Amino acid sequence: MAADYDELRSDVKESQEQSLQALQTAGAPTAKSVVLELDETDGLDAGGPGGEIVAEELIVQVIPQGNDEFVCNSCFLVRHRSQIAREKDGLSYCVECEG
Secondary structure (H helix, E strand, O other), X not given: XXXXXXXXXXXXXXXXXXXHHHHHHOOOOOHHHHHHHHHHXXXXXXXXXXXXXXXXXXXXXXXXXXXXXXXXXXXXXXXXXXXEEEEEOOEEEEHHHHO
């Protein structure tokens, strides 16, 4: 008699059925309930973009550009003079942008 080796063994099949039944009776959330829950929480964030509104004033100290610094005309970052790769028409470009 030929044996079908692709068929599940009876003990494995029973354990799979038992675990499926356990999951169904455990009250696991369904896909619909998860979507509904997410939609409800999204409604709470509808106050506007950017999250909660805070009535605090932001104070930032601005430090002027130093004598040994320049602003790259490509990436617009303040860099040390040692990082100048090229100067053309009074505009400076850093080593990273000129790569």
